[in-house]
Amino acid sequence: MDKEDKNQKSVNIGQLLRKARVDAGMSIDDVQKKTKIQKRYLEAIEEDNFAALPGDFYVRAFVKQFADAVGLNGSEFIQKYDQDLPGGENVNSIDNESREGQNYTGNQPEPAQSQQSSQRTARHDPSSPEPNHSGWNMRKLVPIVGIVIIVVIIIGVIWVGAGKLAHHNSNSASSTTSVSVSSDSSSSKASSSSKQKAAEDKAKAKSKNTKATGTQITKGSNENEYNVKTNEKETKVNLKGTTKSWSAVSVNGSQVWQGTLNPNQTHEVTIPANSKDFNVNLGNATATDITINGQKANLEKPANNGSAQVRNVTFKLTK
Incomplete structure (x- = not known):
């Protein structure tokens, strides 16, 4: 599709949104109040001046909110006219390359037109060498194996430490021949008092924090x-x-x-x-x-x- 056809399609988006706004009996100020989007951005959308918006992502976000505000289904509107919005052709090109088996994520920024042409030629050149996927997979696998080894070592240290602690507690219990009832009672009261004090301190700290910030x-x-x-x-x-x-x-x-x-x-x-x-x-x-x-x-x-x-x-x- 040549540039003239593409520009004509882009004009249709602004015209469609303007017509829907007029049919809904709304002014640009009404749409601005409903969407909280700046008036100059809304006017730029109706004029198809998408370059005035912060970026391609915001073009789609603002167009969707505009469409919803004037009674259209924003999600369906974006899906229907996605190719006429900035970045649309780049998204379609990525989808085609994915179906051909290319390992392309689509997260790279959109290159200049001359760079796109050279990259398309390089991707479809039969003489170009195939990427070394096995080497890439091996490099990706190395840190995973290292993490697994570290986790196993940590689990082993915890296991050994728990075993020593259990053995120590067992020896301590066997060396104690008797425990008085009064000692158990005192220990229980001390533990209960400690827990109660900790709870009170936590409540005071929370209350103090709330009062400080207000x-x-x-x-x-x-x-x-x-x-x-x-x-x-x-x-x-x-x-x-x-x-x-x-x-x-x-x-x-x-x-x-x-x-x-x-x-x-x-x-x-x-x-x-x-x-x-x-x-x-x-x-x-x-x-x-x-x-x-x-x-x-x-x-x-x-x-x-x-x-x-x-x-x-x-x-x-x-x-």
Whole structure:
């Protein structure tokens, strides 16, 4: 398919989404409020200007959310027009090579057009030497064998140590001819007192930690809703990316920050006092940590096979 045909197909995606939005009686602002995606990204999608979006992954994520918001089935829409989205042909090429027996994972970044042509020629050249799979498998097997040996050694050490301990306890028991009832009672009381003291110390430490932070995070009605009980005047939300990830924060329905975090990069957003709730829109939830007033928010996995990456999480604030 030539470039002109490909561009024509890409135009159809924006036209289809725009038509569905108009048919649904929605404006771009309505879609932005529903999806929490920036208005300029939504306008770029309708204009098929996918280069304005953060990357190929976000193209598909945003198009799916756009389609769902205007009444279409986002998953079916993406599946139907996948080849017309950036990276679609590269995915198809990888599938074809997999059926031909090539060992290609599809995780490599998309190369330049000239590099793709040279790589296709190299892959289909009959004179090219076959990869040495046996040597690769042997290199892969060596660390596995080493791990197995280490595990066996550890188990052996534990076994020998347990045997010596059992033998020592047996000798100690045989050397003791009698034990008084009062000694047993004292030992039992001491053990009970020790356990009780440990439990009290643990409870005090937990209470002290709660008072120090003044913030508790609990799950709400579903896995995308959480309650935040805090005594702080202002709520500070810290976002940290473990890998490159896009995030946006909205307060009472209005977006106050959005951006892409690099690995180990953090960004702090201060939620104004007397705010009722705030929303965190995550482009890659599994690669983003959320901390509220020093307390980490542990997000539960979505139910019914929902997306664990693209998530829209609401935090309701209470005193």
